[in-house]
Amino acid sequence: MFSDLELDLFLKALYETVYMSFIATIFVCFFGLLLGIFLYLTSENGMLKNKYAYLSLSFFTSLGRSIPFLILIVLLIPFTRLILGTILGPSAALPALIIGATPFYGRIVELSLHEKGKELVETGLSFGANTFNIVLKILIPESLPSLIRGLTVTTITIISYTSIAGAIGAGGLGNLAYLYGYARNKIEITIIATFLIVILIIFVQLIGDITSKKLSKK
Amino acid sequence: MISINNVSKIYKTNNKEFKALQEVSLNIKKNTIHGIIGESGAGKSTLIRLINGLEDYQDGTVDVFEYKNIIKLNMESSRMLKKRIGMIYQSFNLLERKTVLENVLMPISINGKVKPKDLQKAKNLINLVGLSEYINKYPNYLSGGQKQRVGIARSLINDPEILLCDEPTSALDPTTIKSVLDLLKDIKSKFNITVVIVTHDMYVIKEICDYVTVMENGKIIENGYVEDVFYHPVKTTTKSLLSSIGLNYELIVNNNKHIKNKYILFFDKSILNSSIITEVSMKFKTSINILYASITPNEKGVMVVQIPKNIEDIRHSLMKSGVVVENV
Numbered sequence: 001m002f003s004d005l006e007l008d009l010f011l012k013a014l015y016e017t018v019y020m021s022f023i024a025t026i027f028v029c030f031f032g033l034l035l036g037i038f039l040y041l042t043s044e045n046g047m048l049k050n051k052y053a054y055l056s057l058s059f060f061t062s063l064g065r066s067i068p069f070l071i072l073i074v075l076l077i078p079f080t081r082l083i084l085g086t087i088l089g090p091s092a093a094l095p096a097l098i099i100g101a102t103p104f105y106g107r108i109v110e111l112s113l114h115e116k117g118k119e120l121v122e123t124g125l126s127f128g129a130n131t132f133n134i135v136l137k138i139l140i141p142e143s144l145p146s147l148i149r150g151l152t153v154t155t156i157t158i159i160s161y162t163s164i165a166g167a168i169g170a171g172g173l174g175n176l177a178y179l180y181g182y183a184r185n186k187i188e189i190t191i192i193a194t195f196l197i198v199i200l201i202i203f204v205q206l207i208g209d210i211t212s213k214k215l216s217k218k
Numbered sequence: 219m220i221s222i223n224n225v226s227k228i229y230k231t232n233n234k235e236f237k238a239l240q241e242v243s244l245n246i247k248k249n250t251i252h253g254i255i256g257e258s259g260a261g262k263s264t265l266i267r268l269i270n271g272l273e274d275y276q277d278g279t280v281d282v283f284e285y286k287n288i289i290k291l292n293m294e295s296s297r298m299l300k301k302r303i304g305m306i307y308q309s310f311n312l313l314e315r316k317t318v319l320e321n322v323l324m325p326i327s328i329n330g331k332v333k334p335k336d337l338q339k340a341k342n343l344i345n346l347v348g349l350s351e352y353i354n355k356y357p358n359y360l361s362g363g364q365k366q367r368v369g370i371a372r373s374l375i376n377d378p379e380i381l382l383c384d385e386p387t388s389a390l391d392p393t394t395i396k397s398v399l400d401l402l403k404d405i406k407s408k409f410n411i412t413v414v415i416v417t418h419d420m421y422v423i424k425e426i427c428d429y430v431t432v433m434e435n436g437k438i439i440e441n442g443y444v445e446d447v448f449y450h451p452v453k454t455t456t457k458s459l460l461s462s463i464g465l466n467y468e469l470i471v472n473n474n475k476h477i478k479n480k481y482i483l484f485f486d487k488s489i490l491n492s493s494i495i496t497e498v499s500m501k502f503k504t505s506i507n508i509l510y511a512s513i514t515p516n517e518k519g520v521m522v523v524q525i526p527k528n529i530e531d532i533r534h535s536l537m538k539s540g541v542v543v544e545n546v
Contacts, residue, residue: 123311126270127325128300130293137328142313217315217356 006189009176014196016090017172020162021200024097025155031102032154033147035061036109037135043110045118047131064103069161072100073168093162093170101158108150112143145216152208156201163197173197219412220246220269220380225278227264227436238264239275240436246429251406251413253423253444255459256433262416265433266382269414270303271296283379297329304373304411308385310365312357312372318344319353322372336375343371347401363394370401374409381405383415387422399425420463424448432456445518449484470510470522471546477524480509481533484542485519494539495523501535502528522546 042054124134166174181190227239267273347367387395432440507524
């Protein structure tokens with residue numbers, strides 16, 4: 001059905017999409033967790049309640065989330081060129097993916113920590129524990145199933161971002177679907193590329209569901 | 219042991235002030251079970267959280283053990299204070315992703331390393347609360363009563379001198395309530411702990427408390443020995459709370475206004491086994507009409523009776539047998 005050349009293209013594109021998504025997810029997980037924890041801690045019910053810190057963090061989080069991804073990529077071109085020396089290829093998409101998805105995951109982390117936060121924090125305080133230990137040994141472990149579910153949603157968002165990034169030169173399945181499929185009028189390539197993305201997303205969702213269920217001890 | 223002096227606490231929310239506590243003063247004696255009762259929003263949960271420093275306050279002082287004005291303590295002293303106070307909660311506040319054993323060890327593991335002797339102590343405590351077969355189970359596997367037992371074991375891991383109980387039985391069904399209260403009573407005598415219980419349920423006070431404090435709108439409206447408050451309630455709120463467990467004598471007296479010569483009789487524990495009423499009744503050939511009878515805290519008996527004739531003789535005779543007689 002396809003030539004060897006086209007098969008190679010698919011494999012390469014799939015690899016690029018997985019690479020971009022995976023690396024971005026790792027960074028987003030780290031930065032998002034940090035952002036979410038600080039949003040939670042400085043919020044009204046947080047242990048380090050600070051109105052101004054919360055409002056400014058919250059403002060930048062909302063700002064980051066409200067810029068459409070395509071525009072964010074364009075806005076970040078000078079920054080990307082500065083740190084990576086290029087604006088093409090999978091790695092060049094990473095800054096935009098990380099900056100675009102971190103506020104998204106940060107908000108999810110904040111919400112997760114709020115779920116049972118009040119009771120858990122009070123319990124921790126009654127043990128005489130400090131803020132660091134309460135976050136590290138109670139809040140995060142107890143919220144893990146919810147944090148994993150949030151990360152699953154985030155990863156899927158990142159995968160769909162990679163397709164947008166792909167369309168303007170980052171490679172991957174999005175690039176394949178657009179450049180080969182749409183621009184060269186090969187509809188079957190678009191369909192197969194889409195199919196691969198769908199499979200990838202279902203796979204991520206499945207892994208997320210299983211992990212979160214396994215961790216929830218219910 | 220615990221001394222709360224003139225404490226006020228005001229919550230400010232969007233131009234509105236809510237007085238959670240208004241000049242509250244309270245002393246809690248060592249080795250007693252002290253109940254704090256009131257409707258929701260009366261300030262009782264805020265009051266109990268003053269004791270281990272979970273709530274701050276604007277005015278007054280809170281002294282616990284040898285620590286004066288605990289809100290001013292430095293981090294280390296505050297930690298030492300909290301180690302000596304255990305706490306259990308209405309919603310149990312267990313960690314769902316930790317086993318029973320890990321939960322019980324949490325007050326130690328969160329602040330440092332768990333030593334073998336801690337592990338042994340945790341196992342003994344789990345045994346004490348009757349959950350040894352659930353030691354490696356997760357909380358979601360347990361019933362409400364069992365979860366509260368885990369909470370109790372956890373609160374005892376640091377050998378506390380005070381145990382704070384915030385609505386410990388409010389999420390439990392009636393049969394479980396009794397067993398949890400019995401456990402608290404056992405623990406109090408076994409470990410010589412001072413227990414402070416916040417509740418909205420007079421039954422809890424009746425079952426295990428020595429002292430009771432009644433709160434309303436952030437103020438203490440009544441305070442004293444459970445017996446005194448039960449037999450001689452002053453405030454309407456207290457009376458209506460007592461009604462809920464059928465201990466409102468005034469209501470019984472009022473409902474029987476048409477009946478004359480009514481008396482309240484109090485029987486001490488020591489005379490509960492003698493048939494005083496029957497004896498007096500036979501001796502003076504008078505039928506005594508019992509309008510109400512109950513056994514109340516500390517197994518004291520109480521009765522509302524009507525004495526139709528020979529009143530003075532009967533009164534004397536009853537008082538000679540050790541019954542306290544009050545005219546109503």
